[in-house]
Amino acid sequence: MAKVTKLSGFPEWLPDGRIAELTVLDTARRVFELHGFASIETRSVEPLEQMLRKGEIDKEVYLLRRLQAAEGESDAGLGLHFDLTVPFARYVLENAGHLEFPFRRYQIQKVWRGERPQEGRFREFTQADIDVVDRDTLAFHHDAEMAVVMATLLAELPIPRAVVQVNNRKLAEGFYLGVGAADTAAVLRNVDRLDKIGAQKVADLLVSDAGLTAEAAQACLAMASIRTSDTSFVERVLALGVRNDLLDEGLDELARVVSAANAVVPGAVVADLKIARGLDYYTGTVYETQLIGYENVGSIASGGRYDSLASDGKQTYPGVGISLGVTRLVSILLGRALVSVSRSVPSAVLVAVIDEEARPASEAVATALRARGIPCEVAPKADKFGKQIRHADRRGIPFVWFPDDAGDSVKDIRTGDQGPADSALWNPPPADLHPSVRSTVAQEEAP
Amino acid sequence: MAKVTKLSGFPEWLPDGRIAELTVLDTARRVFELHGFASIETRSVEPLEQMLRKGEIDKEVYLLRRLQAAEGESDAGLGLHFDLTVPFARYVLENAGHLEFPFRRYQIQKVWRGERPQEGRFREFTQADIDVVDRDTLAFHHDAEMAVVMATLLAELPIPRAVVQVNNRKLAEGFYLGVGAADTAAVLRNVDRLDKIGAQKVADLLVSDAGLTAEAAQACLAMASIRTSDTSFVERVLALGVRNDLLDEGLDELARVVSAANAVVPGAVVADLKIARGLDYYTGTVYETQLIGYENVGSIASGGRYDSLASDGKQTYPGVGISLGVTRLVSILLGRALVSVSRSVPSAVLVAVIDEEARPASEAVATALRARGIPCEVAPKADKFGKQIRHADRRGIPFVWFPDDAGDSVKDIRTGDQGPADSALWNPPPADLHPSVRSTVAQEEAP
Numbered sequence: 001m002a003k004v005t006k007l008s009g010f011p012e013w014l015p016d017g018r019i020a021e022l023t024v025l026d027t028a029r030r031v032f033e034l035h036g037f038a039s040i041e042t043r044s045v046e047p048l049e050q051m052l053r054k055g056e057i058d059k060e061v062y063l064l065r066r067l068q069a070a071e072g073e074s075d076a077g078l079g080l081h082f083d084l085t086v087p088f089a090r091y092v093l094e095n096a097g098h099l100e101f102p103f104r105r106y107q108i109q110k111v112w113r114g115e116r117p118q119e120g121r122f123r124e125f126t127q128a129d130i131d132v133v134d135r136d137t138l139a140f141h142h143d144a145e146m147a148v149v150m151a152t153l154l155a156e157l158p159i160p161r162a163v164v165q166v167n168n169r170k171l172a173e174g175f176y177l178g179v180g181a182a183d184t185a186a187v188l189r190n191v192d193r194l195d196k197i198g199a200q201k202v203a204d205l206l207v208s209d210a211g212l213t214a215e216a217a218q219a220c221l222a223m224a225s226i227r228t229s230d231t232s233f234v235e236r237v238l239a240l241g242v243r244n245d246l247l248d249e250g251l252d253e254l255a256r257v258v259s260a261a262n263a264v265v266p267g268a269v270v271a272d273l274k275i276a277r278g279l280d281y282y283t284g285t286v287y288e289t290q291l292i293g294y295e296n297v298g299s300i301a302s303g304g305r306y307d308s309l310a311s312d313g314k315q316t317y318p319g320v321g322i323s324l325g326v327t328r329l330v331s332i333l334l335g336r337a338l339v340s341v342s343r344s345v346p347s348a349v350l351v352a353v354i355d356e357e358a359r360p361a362s363e364a365v366a367t368a369l370r371a372r373g374i375p376c377e378v379a380p381k382a383d384k385f386g387k388q389i390r391h392a393d394r395r396g397i398p399f400v401w402f403p404d405d406a407g408d409s410v411k412d413i414r415t416g417d418q419g420p421a422d423s424a425l426w427n428p429p430p431a432d433l434h435p436s437v438r439s440t441v442a443q444e445e446a447p
Numbered sequence: 448m449a450k451v452t453k454l455s456g457f458p459e460w461l462p463d464g465r466i467a468e469l470t471v472l473d474t475a476r477r478v479f480e481l482h483g484f485a486s487i488e489t490r491s492v493e494p495l496e497q498m499l500r501k502g503e504i505d506k507e508v509y510l511l512r513r514l515q516a517a518e519g520e521s522d523a524g525l526g527l528h529f530d531l532t533v534p535f536a537r538y539v540l541e542n543a544g545h546l547e548f549p550f551r552r553y554q555i556q557k558v559w560r561g562e563r564p565q566e567g568r569f570r571e572f573t574q575a576d577i578d579v580v581d582r583d584t585l586a587f588h589h590d591a592e593m594a595v596v597m598a599t600l601l602a603e604l605p606i607p608r609a610v611v612q613v614n615n616r617k618l619a620e621g622f623y624l625g626v627g628a629a630d631t632a633a634v635l636r637n638v639d640r641l642d643k644i645g646a647q648k649v650a651d652l653l654v655s656d657a658g659l660t661a662e663a664a665q666a667c668l669a670m671a672s673i674r675t676s677d678t679s680f681v682e683r684v685l686a687l688g689v690r691n692d693l694l695d696e697g698l699d700e701l702a703r704v705v706s707a708a709n710a711v712v713p714g715a716v717v718a719d720l721k722i723a724r725g726l727d728y729y730t731g732t733v734y735e736t737q738l739i740g741y742e743n744v745g746s747i748a749s750g751g752r753y754d755s756l757a758s759d760g761k762q763t764y765p766g767v768g769i770s771l772g773v774t775r776l777v778s779i780l781l782g783r784a785l786v787s788v789s790r791s792v793p794s795a796v797l798v799a800v801i802d803e804e805a806r807p808a809s810e811a812v813a814t815a816l817r818a819r820g821i822p823c824e825v826a827p828k829a830d831k832f833g834k835q836i837r838h839a840d841r842r843g844i845p846f847v848w849f850p851d852d853a854g855d856s857v858k859d860i861r862t863g864d865q866g867p868a869d870s871a872l873w874n875p876p877p878a879d880l881h882p883s884v885r886s887t888v889a890q891e892e893a894p
Contacts, residue, residue: 006541012488034820036823062512095461124490346481347483394547
């Protein structure tokens with residue numbers, strides 16, 4: 001292997017960065033399981049025609065072809081999945097007879113998109129999703145639950161403060177209908193560009209592209225500017241004077257999400273009426289999540305309610321879910337040095353080797369420590385002790401163990417303290433047992 | 448989404464099967480970290496020319512193409528990786544300046560091969576690899592370490608007994624040279640088919656294809672039939688009367704691996720002189736692993752020493768590693784019902800809901816339990832209690848919690864026992880806290 005190629009959009013982390021990523025992944029799994037979500041994985045590929053049914057994303061799919069495929073052989077039009085929601089819907093349909101509903105699952109996997117790479121946007125990235133699906137109807141309280149679980153997870157991570165922003169498609173569509181819009185999708189599409197092109201350009205497009213009156217366009221912009229941490233958004237929308245039944249339904253749903261979420265995670269979930277989400281399968285609640293101070297990188301956790309994504313013609317499985325963009329989040333943490341990692345290896349102890357003939361004695365110490373859950377490694381060479389200590393130091397391993405027929409000893413190489421130790425009894429301080437990841441920015445940290 | 452397609456070779460598990468897989472993955476990670484291996488992940492794609500340099504596998508690579516790629520645009524010839532060793536070698540070269548050597552890493556990821564699916568052989572599957580690489584030279588004791596770590600991991604899994612079989616390329620090649628073979632690769636290739644086509648056909652091919660004399664072919668077969676759990680294979684090989692320096696070196700290396708491994712994991716590692724491993728990058732020690740009673744499914748953990756896989760022209764990074772075939776192993780466990788899973792959801796407790804207005808009270812109980820690490824879920828509907836209990840029962844959730852203004856209670860729905868409980872204090876028995884996976888076959892289980 002001679003040439004080495006970095007591939008834009010396919011990030012890889014060094015071992016300490018991977019420890020930061022593992023902290024995110026482990027915390028996500030723990031929080032999801034505490035909330036009763038079961039793990040599943042789906043295959044990485046889906047038939048192309050399945051993925052294309054969901055619009056928008058079709059430009060960005062990677063197709064597969066076997067290198068040795070016969071001329072014209074297409075491998076049945078398989079592509080790499082671009083999210084975990086569409087594969088999950090297919091999994092539910094395929095396995096409905098074996099699942100208990102409502103079915104709560106989490107799924108942590110890589111997805112692929114052939115997009116142009118830029119900050120926070122990758123061609124291969126990891127997502128951590130939770131969804132709940134039920135048969136025929138899905139109780140609405142799950143819409144609040146998704147925001148609560150994600151806010152709970154984000155609060156446990158060593159990251160800047162995050163705020164889950166919630167909106168509702170019915171609210172938006174009802175409002176657009178109420179101001180006389182004929183093509184509500186065109187209004188939504190343009191309002192979705194608010195952060196990118198600004199209010200004036202969106203107002204112009206709402207007239208020229210979506211066919212609104214100037215007054216209606218201004219009402220839509222006024223509505224989109226509403227953001228409240230409680231249910232006061234309802235009054236503010238109603239004060240705009242627009243009336244529509246679907247709007248009322250959306251206002252009611254969003255108010256229920258915001259008030260239920262604030263009862264559990266105060267201040268972590270807000271109503272933000274400009275949130276649109278591009279994907280066309282959402283039918284009610286939609287979520288995005290800002291990392292405070294790093295809003296320009298985009299949402300780090302997004303999702304929504306989809307009432308008709310999974311249907312086999314006879315039965316429909318409505319669902320609601322939210323997805324943490326693990327790679328995007330980790331790339332911010334590492335790229336902006338927002339976390340520090342205590343060491344790059346799992347080992348808490350390096351067991352020194354006196355000479356190669358005595359290696360089995362050092363292995364025996366390591367085996368004894370491992371049996372009690374203490375990660376360790378044996379020095380690769382029987383160098384002088386100073387060199388073995390430097391070996392540990394370069395890796396951030398805090399302790400070096402010296403086997404000795406007259407009695408072993410262990411040295412904390414940070415302080416230089418050294419004392420006798422028994423491999424059947426000794427423990428490192430709990431904080432040194434595993435690598436730790438800490439936020440480098442002032443936060444509302446646990447006391 | 449209407450039609451649902453099963454894809455041969457792309458396995459998916461139901462939630463209880465996934466719990467069995469997570470047990471394998473979690474145990475692998477724990478054992479690897481206890482031995483000081485750091486986690487890394489590499490991107491899923493590699494430039495095709497990198498992968499093709501390693502021979503054999505080229506037939507089976509999946510190439511990628513963006514759906515909207517311009518005519519003739521090739522995405523730089525990217526393919527999905529077919530193993531984790533070649534990407535790891537590339538990662539080491541790319542990041543050598545940021546790594547400490549010897550570099551010990553584990554890597555648990557999916558790989559893809561366009562092979563014809565059959566039992567134990569998939570198009571998408573998960574591997575769990577450990578490797579150690581160093582600059583210029585890598586100490587030989589790591590060759591024993593790989594076998595020890597894998598044997599230790601396999602002994603901790605709820606699976607039938609597994610035996611790591613070790614051989615050495617130098618031993619085999621030296622022996623073939625010693626019997627006068629001109630094309631040792633042809634001899635190796637044919638001996639590698641011993642399990643598939645039998646001794647007589649291999650003997651014929653060694654004469655017709657590899658150009659050996661009938662006597663030399665018989666000597667090679669006699670050598671390949673040697674399997675010992677200690678170092679007695681050395682005498683048995685020497686008794687065949689073949690002499691060669693490379694043979695001596697291989698015998699010595701293999702003897703060192705077998706004796707060092709048996710000092711740590713007695714009986715779990717044997718010398719088996721028919722093990723060849725098809726891949727062409729191994730240069731010394733090679734490993735395969737039999738699951739006793741299920742040998743016909745193939746090796747569940749394989750690897751070897753590679754002295755020249757990673758080289759940038761100036762510097763070479765020799766390595767040794769072994770890879771657990773997670774998907775193959777799990778498919779055996781699930782397909783043959785060799786494990787039972789205690790429940791299909793993480794929840795230990797279902798918190799009942801008295802009526803929808805009282806849902807926040809049930810949520811508060813769940814929050815209190817989760818704060819102390821007890822996975823739970825709140826009943827999705829305020830059905831009659833009998834129905835809520837059946838909801839828990841269908842999922843295998845052992846406990847149902849009843850909030851009550853006069854004092855909560857909790858019921859073990861397996862025994863019917865119900866008693867008062869405080870959500871700030873109550874704990875389930877430790878065995879019920881998380882789902883458990885047990886072997887269904889008699890084994891040398893821990894007492």
